[in-house]
Amino acid sequence: MTDIETTRRHDGSRDDISGAVDGSLRQDVSYLGSLLGRVLRESGGDELFRAVEDVRAAVIAAYEGADGASLDDAQRLVDALDQGLAEQVARAFTCYFHLSNLAEEHHRVRVLRRRGSEASSAGDSVSATLRQLTDEVGADEASKRLDALRFHPVLTAHPTEARRRAVASSIRRISDLMTDRDRLENDVAVAEAERRLLEEVDTLWRTSPIRTTRPTPLDEVRTAMSIFDQTLFEIVPQVYRLLDDRLLGEAAGREPAVAPAFMRLGTWIGGDRDGNPHVTAEVTRAAADIAAEHVLLGLHRATTRIGGTLTLDEAETPASDELVALAEAQRRMDADVASRIGVRSPHELHRRVLMFVAARIDATRREGSALAYGHPDELLADLRVVQQSLRAAGAHRSANGDLQGLVWQVETFGFHLAELEVRQHSQVHRTALAELRAADPVAGAAEATGGAQATGGDVEAGAAPPARAEMTDEVLAVFRTIADLQKRYGVRAASRYIVSFTQSSADLANVYELAERAMGDEPAPVLDVIPLFETFADLEASTRILDEALQTEAVQKRLAATGRRLEVMLGYSDSSKDVGPVSATFALYAAQARIADWAAENDIELTLFHGRGGALGRGGGPANEAVLAQPPASVDGRFKITEQGEVIFAQYGNKTIAARHVEQMAAATLLASSPSNEQANATAADRFADVAETMDAASREAFFGLVKADGFASWFAAVTPMEEVGLLALGSRPARRGLSVESLEDLRAIPWVFAWTQARINLAGWYGLGSALEAVGDLDRLREAYATWPLFSAMIKNVEMSLAKTDEHIAREYLALADRDDLAGRVLDEMARTRSWVLAVSGHGEVLDGRPVLSRAVRLRSPYVDALSLLQLRALRAIRVAGGGDPADADHRLLLLSVNGIAAGLQNTG
Numbered sequence: 065m066t067d068i069e070t071t072r073r074h075d076g077s078r079d080d081i082s083g084a085v086d087g088s089l090r091q092d093v094s095y096l097g098s099l100l101g102r103v104l105r106e107s108g109g110d111e112l113f114r115a116v117e118d119v120r121a122a123v124i125a126a127y128e129g130a131d132g133a134s135l136d137d138a139q140r141l142v143d144a145l146d147q148g149l150a151e152q153v154a155r156a157f158t159c160y161f162h163l164s165n166l167a168e169e170h171h172r173v174r175v176l177r178r179r180g181s182e183a184s185s186a187g188d189s190v191s192a193t194l195r196q197l198t199d200e201v202g203a204d205e206a207s208k209r210l211d212a213l214r215f216h217p218v219l220t221a222h223p224t225e226a227r228r229r230a231v232a233s234s235i236r237r238i239s240d241l242m243t244d245r246d247r248l249e250n251d252v253a254v255a256e257a258e259r260r261l262l263e264e265v266d267t268l269w270r271t272s273p274i275r276t277t278r279p280t281p282l283d284e285v286r287t288a289m290s291i292f293d294q295t296l297f298e299i300v301p302q303v304y305r306l307l308d309d310r311l312l313g314e315a316a317g318r319e320p321a322v323a324p325a326f327m328r329l330g331t332w333i334g335g336d337r338d339g340n341p342h343v344t345a346e347v348t349r350a351a352a353d354i355a356a357e358h359v360l361l362g363l364h365r366a367t368t369r370i371g372g373t374l375t376l377d378e379a380e381t382p383a384s385d386e387l388v389a390l391a392e393a394q395r396r397m398d399a400d401v402a403s404r405i406g407v408r409s410p411h412e413l414h415r416r417v418l419m420f421v422a423a424r425i426d427a428t429r430r431e432g433s434a435l436a437y438g439h440p441d442e443l444l445a446d447l448r449v450v451q452q453s454l455r456a457a458g459a460h461r462s463a464n465g466d467l468q469g470l471v472w473q474v475e476t477f478g479f480h481l482a483e484l485e486v487r488q489h490s491q492v493h494r495t496a497l498a499e500l501r502a503a504d505p506v507a508g509a510a511e512a513t514g515g516a517q518a519t520g521g522d523v524e525a526g527a528a529p530p531a532r533a534e535m536t537d538e539v540l541a542v543f544r545t546i547a548d549l550q551k552r553y554g555v556r557a558a559s560r561y562i563v564s565f566t567q568s569s570a571d572l573a574n575v576y577e578l579a580e581r582a583m584g585d586e587p588a589p590v591l592d593v594i595p596l597f598e599t600f601a602d603l604e605a606s607t608r609i610l611d612e613a614l615q616t617e618a619v620q621k622r623l624a625a626t627g628r629r630l631e632v633m634l635g636y637s638d639s640s641k642d643v644g645p646v647s648a649t650f651a652l653y654a655a656q657a658r659i660a661d662w663a664a665e666n667d668i669e670l671t672l673f674h675g676r677g678g679a680l681g682r683g684g685g686p687a688n689e690a691v692l693a694q695p696p697a698s699v700d701g702r703f704k705i706t707e708q709g710e711v712i713f714a715q716y717g718n719k720t721i722a723a724r725h726v727e728q729m730a731a732a733t734l735l736a737s738s739p740s741n742e743q744a745n746a747t748a749a750d751r752f753a754d755v756a757e758t759m760d761a762a763s764r765e766a767f768f769g770l771v772k773a774d775g776f777a778s779w780f781a782a783v784t785p786m787e788e789v790g791l792l793a794l795g796s797r798p799a800r801r802g803l804s805v806e807s808l809e810d811l812r813a814i815p816w817v818f819a820w821t822q823a824r825i826n827l828a829g830w831y832g833l834g835s836a837l838e839a840v841g842d843l844d845r846l847r848e849a850y851a852t853w854p855l856f857s858a859m860i861k862n863v864e865m866s867l868a869k870t871d872e873h874i875a876r877e878y879l880a881l882a883d884r885d886d887l888a889g890r891v892l893d894e895m896a897r898t899r900s901w902v903l904a905v906s907g908h909g910e911v912l913d914g915r916p917v918l919s920r921a922v923r924l925r926s927p928y929v930d931a932l933s934l935l936q937l938r939a940l941r942a943i944r945v946a947g948g949g950d951p952a953d954a955d956h957r958l959l960l961l962s963v964n965g966i967a968a969g970l971q972n973t974g
Contacts, residue, residue, distance in 0.1 A: 086917075088174065092167040092242065096265070099258075100159055103266045108152055115149055116156045119931050127927040135873050135930070142934040147954045151961055154935045157928055158965035159269050162231065164925070165971060166239050173720045174246070188688065191310030193731040200739050209701050209737070211324050215730045216704035218330035218485065218673075219291075219712055221284040228275050229287055232713065234268040239718075273964045274957075275792070281343050285334045285351045289358045291716050292329075292481060297362045299723040300327055300476050301469035306727070318460045320451075321468045325475035326730055330560075330704070331355070331482040337542075338489045338564045345541035352484050352549050352558060357429060359481035363443075363473065364425045370466045371418035375409070376459060383413040384453035390446060394420045398435055414450055414462075421446050428479060431552065439554050440478040447471050480557035484549070486542060487562040487596070490571040496536040497574050500581055503532070543582035547589040555590045562633055566595035567602060569612035569619075576618035592622065594673065598635030600643045603655040606632070607662045614666060623668070631704070632659055633673035641816050644767030644832040649859055650760050653749070657695035664697060673704040688732035689861070693854035695749070696742035703733040710971070741854075748853035755840055755849055755856075762839030763832030770831065770890050782882035784819035785940060788959050791951050821869075822966055823878040824933055827891060829866030833859070834897030837905060846905045860902055864911045867899055868922045869970050874933045881937075881944060929969040936962035 105113045122141050125133035145153060190210075198206040241264060245257045279287070308323035309316040334351025337343040383391075391413055395402040401423050402416070409415045425443065427435035437443050447470060454463035549558040563571050572593045579588040595613070597606045610632070613619045623630065634655060640648040656672060663670035672694075676687070691703055707715060716722045735741055749756075770776065781787050820827040840846055849856045872895060879888035903911065912919035939959035943949050949956065 086171060086175075089167060089171040092170060093164050096163040096167055096238075096242075097160060099262055099265045100156070100163060100269070102262065103269050104156055107266070107269060112149065112152050112156070115145060115153055119145075119153055119157075120928070123927045123930040123934070127930060135877070135934075138930070139877075139934050139937070142931070143938050147958070150935060150938070151954075151958055154932060154958060154961040154965055155269070155273065157931050158273055158961065158968055159265075160928065161925070161965060161968035162235055162268065163238070163265070165968060166235050166242070168921070169718060169721065170239055170242050173243075173718055176720050176724055188728050188731050189310075190307045190727055190731045190734065193735045194311070196740075197734060197738050209734065210326075212701050213324060213326040213730060213734055214328060214671075214702040214704075215326055215726065215733050216328045216330060216671075216702070217707045217729075218704065219288050219333055219482065220331075220336065220706050220708045221281065221288075221333040228271070228273060229279075229283075229290075230271050231268065231273055232717075234264060234271055236717075238264045238268065274960050281334050281340070281347045282350055282354070285354050288331065288333050288712070289354060291712060292355075292358055293362070295716050295719045295722045296329065297359075297473065297477070299719050299726065300325075301472040303327075303723050303726050303730075304472045305469065306723075317464050319464065320455070321464055321472075325472045327476055327726060329477065329482040330485055332485050332487060332706070335484045335558075336487045338487045344538060345545040348484065348486065348542065348558075349545045349549065352480065352553065355481040355484070356479055356553055356557075359477045360425055360429045360479060363470070363477075364422055364429075366466075366470050366473065367418060367422040367425055370470055371415055371422055373466070374415040374418055374462060375412055376414050376454075376457075376462065378411050378413055381414065381454070381457040381459050381462075384449075384456050386449050387413060387417060387453035390449050391417050391420075398423075401435070414454060414459075417446075418450055418467075421450075437479070440474055443479075444471065444474050447474065478554060478556055480549075480553040483556055483560065484558040485560040485562055486546065486558070487564055488539070488542075489564045490566055490574075492535065492539060493563070493571065493574040493578060496533075496539040497578060499533060499536050500578075539578060540582035543579040543589060546579075546591070547583060547586070550589050559590050560592050560594055560631070562594045562596050564596050565598055565602065566609060567605070569609055569616060571595070572613050573616045573618055576616075590625075592626070592631060593619075594631045594633050596633040596635055596675065597655065598638040598642075598675075600639055600647070600651050603634070603639060603651050606655050607658050610659065610662060627669065628667055629669045629671070630663070631671045631673055633675055635675045637675065637814070637817075640828065644763055645829060646763035646832045646836050646859070647760050647767070649855070650756050653695060653855055656698040657749075660695055660698040670698075670700070671702045671704055672698055673706075675706050688728045689854075689858050691729070691732035691736050692741055693745065693858045694736055696746045697737075699733060699736040701733060701737055703729065703736070705729075710967075714971075744852070745854055748849070749855070752845075752849050752853050752856065755845065758839050759833075759836035763836035766832040766835035766894060770887065770894075773887060773890075775884070776887065779882050779884050779887055780819070782944065783878050783880075783888075784823045784825075785936065785959060785963060786815055786819035787948075788940075788943070788956065789815050789818050789822065789963060791956065792960060792963060821970060822936070822963060824869070824871040824874040824929070824966075825878065825891065825895075826866045826870045830863045830870075830898050831891075831894055833863055834894050834899070834901050837901035838897060843904055846901075847907065850905050860906055861914075863898065863902055864906065864908075864914075867895075867902065867911045868919065870895065871926065871930070871933075872896075874930060877933075877937050878940075881940060925969055929966055932962045932965040932969060936966065 101113065104116060119138070119141060122133070122138040125131065126135045126138045142150070142153075194206055194210060197209065201209070238261065241257060241261050245254070245261070248254050248257055304321070304323045304325060308321045311322050312319055331351075334343065334354075335348050391402075394417065402420060405416050405419045405423075409419070421443070424435045424437055424446075427433035428437045430436070447467065451463045451467055451471070454460070454467070546558050546561075561575055563575060566572065572595055575591065575593045576588075579591055583589070595606075595609065597603050597609075602609075614623075634652055636648070636652065639651060642648065643651065659672065660670060662668075674690075676690070687705060691699060714721075715725045817828045820829075837846060850860055851857075872892065875895070876888075876892070879891060882888075899911065903909070906914065908914055910919070912922065936959055939955045939962065942955040943959065946955070
């Protein structure tokens with residue numbers, strides 16, 4: 065299998081891409097494709113290799129319209145394959161996409177490394193942003209804003225990573241070998257590298273791409289921990305160091321670091337129980353323990369390594385009085401440990417103290433050890449004593465080098481690694497509290513009447529209270545687990561509690577009451593209860609609910625304790641499914657603006673938590689651009705965002721890419737609150753308010769006209785692999801809230817987006833925009849908005865990406881799976897309308913013309929994705945004819961193989 069040299073543009077003209085993609089990338093894709101071809105021949109013989117090549121040639125000819133070739137011709141070829149061969153062809157194209165994705169990532173890293181310091185001083189770096197901010201607000205204010213900067217990604221286990229962990233591991237090994245190969249010059253070494261690459265490609269080919277069992281929540285925790293171990297623990301201090309070097313210039317390393325530890329890591333993995341019955345209190349406790357084990361091991365290794373290098377003789381580098389006192393305190397803690405360390409470094413007190421610190425970190429892993437640190441601040445205090453002693457002795461580079469990196473790691477990760485957040489549905493709390501009150505009718509009535517005593521109720525006097533439901537017991541157990549985790553790892557480890565579908569202030573007060581009831585006579589855990597506004601109605605009611613919440617005693621007490629800090633979460637996925645992507649965009653912007661104004665009026669330090677997914681229909685797209693399009697005062701130097709599924713591995717799976725992503729996000733967070741950016745957003749929002757109003761109404765009408773049509777839910781299930789996607793063991797959480805898809809409200813946002821993506825329609829990302837733009841009608845006005853309105857510009861660019869991955873010809877085949885020409889016609893008409901208006905507004909001749917390399921890369925992939933789509937259509941038609949059939953049969957197996965391949969080819973799931 066090799067790459068394509070020409071592709072067809074949507075206007076039918078052929079486009080030579082041989083020079084459009086960097087030569088080294090083309091060589092890597094071609095090389096890996098040739099290795100896969102050798103493996104296919106060795107594994108399946110010429111029959112498999114010819115089948116793959118025949119399908120490849122057919123889809124390319126159909127895509128280009130060469131010699132009258134059509135999609136029907138390619139479909140007939142695919143349909144003629146016997147079942148076993150069809151499955152192997154699907155796996156071959158899937159492997160090809162994995163290798164192509166690997167090559168693209170490898171090339172991106174190559175480019176970033178080639179740019180070196182140029183990348184770090186680019187316009188989207190923190191240092192460049194700080195210079196701009198200094199020009200606008202002055203050096204003192206810019207420095208103050210830098211110190212307050214917070215970028216807070218939150219890892220979630222939402223099931224959007226289609227690859228098995230075994231497949232991801234195999235890909236990572238191949239990537240490492242490609243990196244090694246780049247450095248080789250000796251022919252013998254090159255030959256050995258190729259042998260090893262062939263071995264790994266063969267392993268990838270023979271590894272089943274389909275999970276046979278669903279991962280457990282703790283499996284998901286361990287997968288996330290691999291990202292921490294491989295990249296985050298190392299790259300976070302590197303990003304801080306890069307900033308510090310830019311800020312201090314030649315003084316970097318000689319003077320104390322000035323770059324703040326601006327990143328905090330959060331996680332829902334093992335804590336998000338909204339709709340996931342597999343996440344229990346025991347799971348949450350185990351998730352926190354696993355994370356703590358990883359970070360404490362990392363800190364222990366780092367401290368031991370750094371301590372081993374501090375071979376500074378006391379004669380040349382005398383210890384400070386504070387260091388001598390610390391060493392004596394350590395000896396009193398455990399004379400044996402201090403003595404063993406001292407034998408190896410009798411005249412190197414800095415080394416001895418730091419090695420004892422390493423011993424204490426190791427002891428902290430074992431609960432109950434007398435040497436254990438009680439809190440990360442105690443560890444930081446010891447490290448700073450060592451630093452100050454080194455500085456006082458003139459050893460500035462030792463104080464400000466790797467030791468400073470260790471300080472940054474402790475400041476960022478603490479003993480918990482990631483702040484574990486619990487999420488639960490508001491209805492679960494209502495049900496549990498109602499049951500508890502019913503079991504205690506006197507107290508329940510008193511609470512319901514503001515403290516007035518009441519008698520009577522459904523429970524007779526003297527009767528035993530009814531047994532509590534298992535869910536209620538579980539709800540209470542969660543609060544006891546949070547309390548235990550705070551005692552073990554500190555309050556930061558687990559204090560945030562998110563209430564899904566917050567619809568009233570009572571939904572927040574209920575959490576505090578449940579925590580009190582759970583703990584009995586023991587102190588309740590410290591909780592920051594966070595409302596999550598998801599639907600359009602909840603977004604509209606957000607400030608009213610927040611106003612009411614301010615009047616509750618529990619919220620007042622917490623605000624007083626935090627210095628009036630408050631966090632509010634916004635759901636992008638359900639709001640988009642609720643009113644469509646265009647109206648959801650405007651509703652979210654308006655809600656943020658209202659909440660920011662509300663916070664200012666009430667002297668609240670607000671952090672908005674953006675529940676964005678990876679796909680465009682779930683708030684995805686370039687996150688740094690999204691930050692800059694937020695309403696004035698809504699960011700204020702703090703940006704918190706969910707990172708989900710495939711996005712976690714795409715953004716944090718490689719050290720170089722992860723470091724670049726963190727810096728870009730931090731820079732955007734800093735720049736978003738600059739006077740110039742806030743003014744641009746405020747002016748544009750005011751100038752184009754009428755445009756937004758018109759677009760909102762028109763897009764909503766178009767969206768409702770489709771999704772509220774009679775029989776839409778069953779039609780959606782028929783024309784997409786929605787039901788079958790639910791068979792994939794992607795994650796521990798069920799794909800739907802209810803038992804059927806008769807009600808669209810019961811379907812989670814992820815399969816909603818995933819299914820449209822698989823059908824090459826991507827409806828969740830664009831539907832309604834064409835009608836919205838047409839309703840405005842004034843092209844000059846729309847082009848002005850595109851040039852000056854960040855929110856509108858980001859919307860158009862994101863839809864361009866969505867349309868680039870949409871294929872009308874393939875889409876027609878999926879829409880023909882059900883006999884509803886009216887609904888299919890609506891979709892195709894809106895697709896054409898949206899494409900036409902987006903191109904007119906952007907001024908492009910074809911989608912993504914403004915990003916030519918990306919555009920051609922997408923077109924390069926599209927014919928190969930077509931091959932998998934045709935295999936999926938073959939399977940879907942057979943399943944529909946059979947009326948569903950057995951989920952374990954060959955047709956379902958082929959379908960699931962194609963789902964994995966299309967996800968890899970489009971680099972999108974849900």
